[in-house]
Amino acid sequence: xxxxxxxxxxxxxxxxxxxxxxxxxxxxxxxxxxxxxxxxxxxxxxxxxxxxxxxxxxxxxxxxxxxxxxxxxxxxxxxxxxxxxxxxxxxxxxxxxxxxxxxxxxxxxxxxxxxxxxxxxxxxxxxxxxxxxxxxxxxxxxxxxxxxxxxxxxxxxxxxxxxxxxxxxxxxxxxxxxxxxxxxxxxxxxxxxxxxxxxxxxxxxxxxxxxxxxxxxxxxxxxxxxxxxxxxxxxxxxxxxxxxxxxxxxxxxxxxxxxxxxxxxxxxxxxxxxxxxxxxxxxxxxxxxxxxxxxxx
Amino acid sequence: xxxxxxxxxxxxxxxxxxxxxxxxxxxxxxxxxxxxxxxxxxxxxxxxxxxxxxxxxxxxxxxxxxxxxxxxxxxxxxxxxxxxxxxxxxxxxxxxxxxxxxxxxxxxxxxxxxxxxxxxxxxxxxxxxxxxxxxxxxxxxxxxxxxxxxxxxxxxxxxxxxxxxxxxxxxxxxxxxxxxxxxxxxxxxxxxxxxxxxxxxxxxxxxxxxxxxxxxxxxxxxxxxxxxxxxxxxxxxxxxxxxxxxxxxxxxxxxxxxxxxxxxxxxxxxxxxx
Numbered sequence: 001x002x003x004x005x006x007x008x009x010x011x012x013x014x015x016x017x018x019x020x021x022x023x024x025x026x027x028x029x030x031x032x033x034x035x036x037x038x039x040x041x042x043x044x045x046x047x048x049x050x051x052x053x054x055x056x057x058x059x060x061x062x063x064x065x066x067x068x069x070x071x072x073x074x075x076x077x078x079x080x081x082x083x084x085x086x087x088x089x090x091x092x093x094x095x096x097x098x099x100x101x102x103x104x105x106x107x108x109x110x111x112x113x114x115x116x117x118x119x120x121x122x123x124x125x126x127x128x129x130x131x132x133x134x135x136x137x138x139x140x141x142x143x144x145x146x147x148x149x150x151x152x153x154x155x156x157x158x159x160x161x162x163x164x165x166x167x168x169x170x171x172x173x174x175x176x177x178x179x180x181x182x183x184x185x186x187x188x189x190x191x192x193x194x195x196x197x198x199x200x201x202x203x204x205x206x207x208x209x210x211x212x213x214x215x216x217x218x219x220x221x222x223x224x225x226x227x228x229x230x231x232x233x234x235x236x237x238x239x240x241x242x243x244x245x246x247x248x249x250x251x252x253x254x255x256x257x258x259x260x261x262x263x264x265x266x267x268x269x270x271x272x273x274x275x276x277x278x279x280x281x282x283x284x285x286x287x288x289x290x291x292x293x294x295x296x297x
Numbered sequence: 298x299x300x301x302x303x304x305x306x307x308x309x310x311x312x313x314x315x316x317x318x319x320x321x322x323x324x325x326x327x328x329x330x331x332x333x334x335x336x337x338x339x340x341x342x343x344x345x346x347x348x349x350x351x352x353x354x355x356x357x358x359x360x361x362x363x364x365x366x367x368x369x370x371x372x373x374x375x376x377x378x379x380x381x382x383x384x385x386x387x388x389x390x391x392x393x394x395x396x397x398x399x400x401x402x403x404x405x406x407x408x409x410x411x412x413x414x415x416x417x418x419x420x421x422x423x424x425x426x427x428x429x430x431x432x433x434x435x436x437x438x439x440x441x442x443x444x445x446x447x448x449x450x451x452x453x454x455x456x457x458x459x460x461x462x463x464x465x466x467x468x469x470x471x472x473x474x475x476x477x478x479x480x481x482x483x484x485x486x487x488x489x490x491x492x493x494x495x496x497x498x499x500x501x502x503x504x505x506x507x508x509x510x511x512x513x514x515x516x517x518x519x520x521x522x523x524x525x526x527x528x529x530x531x532x533x534x535x536x537x538x539x540x541x542x543x544x545x546x547x548x549x550x551x552x553x554x555x556x557x558x559x560x561x562x563x564x565x566x567x568x569x570x571x
Contacts, residue, residue, distance in 0.1 A: 022403035029392035040429035126555035236422020
């Protein structure tokens with residue numbers, strides 16, 4: 001990238017002499033992002049400090065700059081906040097554990113089947129996200145084939161069920177966000193020069209040492225990208241919690257959704273959204289700094 | 298000819314060695330099985346003879362595939378999803394590709410701000426994107442519905458288009474364009490006859506990604522579509538009572554169509570490469 005940039009710039013071929021061209025190219029898309037992303041976020045910040053109109057109807061709010069809304073909202077939704085970050089972390093770690101060997105197998109052990117396997121990794125995600133989640137609910141549900149089989153083998157008790165639990169929510173999230181983990185991992189593993197692994201072998205490193213000291217560090221950009229792309233949607237998700245969970249597994253997304261639609265409590269929903277966004281951005285920034293890859297931003 | 302006796306390992310050791318050597322392949326097989334269980338389930342239950350509920354297997358039938366619009370409102374929802382998907386994909390692909398060329402091919406001030414603005418929508422949870430847009434539409438007295446949904450979908454697709462196309466532009470060999478210039482092609486001709494055709498697979502991939510993101514989106518759509526139904530909303534609403542088999546038919550067809558498009562694309566690429 002940097003190489004190309006330098007060649008192109010030095011050659012002067014493609015850098016427009018009329019300095020206006022890049023701005024013309026940027027303008028329509030940036031205007032769209034400004035109107036439908038930046039403005040709503042600014043507006044959300046405004047909504048978050050509003051209070052109900054005295055004697056007004058439900059859903060009517062007026063700006064009073066009440067920042068205590070944030071404290072109230074946080075206190076109301078503390079368990080959901082904690083759960084969102086816990087579940088998202090667990091789902092991300094599980095997805096990493098499942099995806100890494102899978103991506104490794106495709107990158108290094110698949111030979112001429114590489115492209116087919118890559119298509120097969122993405123293919124399940126072309127059936128609708130919701131259909132897949134509902135499919136898991138029915139597979140793991142009372143009328144599915146898994147629960148009776150496990151019960152007859154006495155692996156789970158006669159009254160234990162697999163759905164409507166934290167376990168089901170985390171597995172659902174792990175499954176649904178898996179390609180966001182596998183694809184970046186594959187991309188970074190595939191870029192590794194096999195000669196570096198041979199060199200490590202020649203220097204008497206065994207398989208485990210080679211992996212720990214060569215392969216894994218070289219795949220770090222993929223690990224960072226994959227964990228971010230899994231963690232971010234997982235932390236804000238409420239579909240898995242709603243379909244596969246129970247009232248004790250609700251996440252922050254469920255609260256925001258119900259504040260908006262069921263209670264029409266826009267200020268609280270806005271404050272919660274803002275806190276979720278801020279928390280994720282802070283975590284992401286720290287994480288990117290710590291892992292030393294600035295490639296994403 | 299003297300035979301050297303080959304020392305044979307005990308069976309237990311041989312099995313453990315075989316496992317050691319193939320552990321990663323075994324793992325891959327298990328991984329792929331896990332990936333495909335819900336897909337196989339969805340396809341199987343699209344053939345379920347389900348008059349009232351599609352929760353348990355009641356026997357094989359072709360009738361759901363013969364009449365995919367049999368369940369009330371399912372095709373209306375599908376139609377809306379397709380319309381939104383096509384419109385959003387078109388706009389997002391054009392706008393995103395323009396941005397990708399600006400970033401990949403030009404030096405300009407404000408580059409890092411631009412990159413940040415591209416990255417932020419991808420780092421923001423959908424529930425925040427959806428609720429903030431709805432709050433804005435409500436502030437400006439715009440009723441949620443078809444066009445607000447299209448606007449929202451274009452917004453979250455643009456970033457993914459930019460990232461995909463930018464990667465393709467970055468991987469181009471600059472010598473190809475220099476060669477065109479050396480052969481007296483001017484800037485415009487070089488772009489039209491060399492650069493654009495080379496970037497085209499990236500643009501096509503980005504469009505495919507944008508369409509699947511838009512078609513499959515539930516959270517942002519649920520906030521901004523008002524009373525309009527879309528396919529994911531249809532599944533969401535009917536999930537409580539059990540999804541009609543016709544929805545499984547549509548889900549299965551989307552899977553088969555996408556698989557066909559991707560495989561065909563790969564074959565075309567391979568033919569071109571020869």
